[in-house]
Amino acid sequence: MTTVEIEYCVPCGMLERALNVEASILRQFGDKLERVSLVTGDHGIFVVRVDGEQIFDKDEDGFDVDEIVRRVKPHVGS
Template sequence: MSDVTIEYCVPCGFRERAIALQRAILNGLERDIDSVALVTGDHGVFRVDVDGETVYAKGEDDYDVDAIVREVRARL
């Protein structure tokens, strides 16, 4: 089983985006993961890690919930 971490920028207002992504990951992968943690950050961060390995980082990829969930699934 794996741990997923979603780090998001508080000053940027990314909390709702992080919560929506957390919900999507849980809806699709709840039985395959141990946890989905939300971690507060700053400086524009929005990053998704699976067991410490980054699968999405804002600025490197377009934000697409379905694509991120597929990347998380691929890393499990």
């Protein structure tokens, strides 16, 4: 099964953003995922990885929860 990891910057106050992404992913794919993990970080990080592959980085992509969910979809089994 698929695992999703959301690494977010604690000092920057990105917990709420990470929780929103986590909730959206779980609503869409919850029964098809092994795990969704929140990983604490610093230095402004906000990245999403699926099975170890980075699919989103706030430094490269505009933050859009729906877009992140769309990027997770191809990695999730039917």
